[in-house]
Amino acid sequence: MKAVVFEEHGGPDVLQYTDIPEPEPKPFEVLIEVKAAGANFNDIWARRGMPGMKVIFPHVAGSDVSGVVRAVGSDVSGTGFGSxxxxxxxxxxxxxxxxxxxxxxxxxxxxxxxxxxLIWGFQTGPNDGGHSEYVTMPAANVLPKPANLTHEEAASMPLVLETAWRMLVTRARVQAGENVLIWGGVGGLGVMAIQICRLFGANPIPVVGGAEKVARAHEVGASDVIDRKTEDVPARIREITKKVGVDIVFEHSGQDTWPTSIAALRWGGRLVVCGASTGYEAMTDLRFLWNKQQNLLGSHLSSKAELAAALRAVEAGHIKPVIDHVFPLAEVPKAQTLMEDLKVQGKLVYVP
Ligand SMILES: [Zn+2]
Structure with a gap:
């Protein structure tokens, strides 16, 4: 079967579209024919290599797939798939x-x-990720595809959806009427965060770069959008929040945006962080932390139950997929270059 494999860290040129053996499900697993696979930044982090994280070679990346079950292991019970x-x-x-x-x-x-x-397709291997024609997965980790979505749409959602859901709903406990600053406002996580804020009656304030992305953020559901290329971000936050500051900051950028995030929080506000794409050695002015009694919250992926709850909101039409482009699986290198150049709005999807 075809898959996108790499055997060393490096640029997009280390990715090879090649043949590998089709996987066989263990007794507790199912075999899934991949109809569509999602692209995420962790695909790129695995390819580049991250200090302190072991990537198993040969590596097939990809943590999101939508597909059809083609075989079921002998020990698979009824508990993995709802009732x-x-x-x-x-x-x-x-x-x-x-x-x-x-x-x-x-x-x-x-x-x-x-x-x-372990995050599947990121920390697992060898040759065990979604950028492939077939994958095996513990039955406990599969959920029904929302009936109102195509495979391409469904493959674009779970990782970013469940990450944003846990950050805002479980960790920051977003409330109606709150202002939520969202970095990377039309990226894969950002478009989920905007819609989750709307679902809970909060006001999303995405920060984006450029007029085209401002327009997209409005389309996805934000009224107050900040263009970091042409506007003074702290000044706009003060204006939108009437000098109070935001109730919640949705952080995944890290070093570059962190000082602004801390300063933007209102007294007693919550900052929730799930990553640090610009660097993890961020400076925190501790005077804000104690004087304003700010709350710093870490968050990492979610439980299966949180994903199931978020998918019910998708099936009810409250949260919609946002797809920039669908590529043939062979074009993963081209797609990753677009992601690294921050030229993507929403998600990229691959079709084997
Ligand atoms: Zn355990």
Missing amino acids: AKVEVGDEVVVHPGLSCRTCEMCTSGQEFFCRQF
Whole structure:
């Protein structure tokens, strides 16, 4: 079968569209024919290499797929798929958080604290990710594809959807009427964050770069949009919030935006962070932290239950996929270059 494989760290030129053996499901797994796979920044982090994180070679990246179950392992019980049993022919998406499912953390609904927790397609391998024609996945990690979405649409959502959902709903506990500053406002995470804020009655304030992205942010549902290329971001935040500051900051940029994020928070505000794409050595002015009694919250992916809740909001039409472009699987290198140049609005999707 075809897959996009790399055997060393480097630029997009290390990616090879090539043949690898088709995987066989273990007793607790299902075999999925991939109809569409999503692109995420962790595909690029794995390719470039990250200090302190082992990437297993040969590596197939990709943490989001939508597809059809083609085989079911002998030990698969009914508990992985709502109340029904996963069966051959089912259309599914996957929750990419792999964990032991039996430890104290897993059984208390905190699977991301499991000592065996791994993000599928990022930390797993060899040759075990979504940029491929077939994948195997524990039955406990598959969920029904929302019936109102195509495979391309469904593959664009789970990782960013569940990450943004946990950040805003579970960790920051977003409330109606609150102002939420969203960095990377029309990126994959940003377009989910805007829609989750709207669903909960909050006011999303995405920060974007350029007039085209301002227009897209309005389309996705934001009224107050800040263009960092032409506007003074702190001044616009003061104006929009009537000098109060924002209730929540949605952070995944890190070093470059962190000082602005801290300064933008209102007294008692919450800053929630799930990544640091511009660098992780950020400066925090501790005077803000204690005087204003700010709350700094870390967040990492979500539980399967949080993804299931978010997918119900998708199926009800409250949250919609935002796809920039669909590429043939062979064009992963071209797509990753667009992502690295920040030329993408919403998500890119690959079709085998
Ligand atoms: Zn566990």
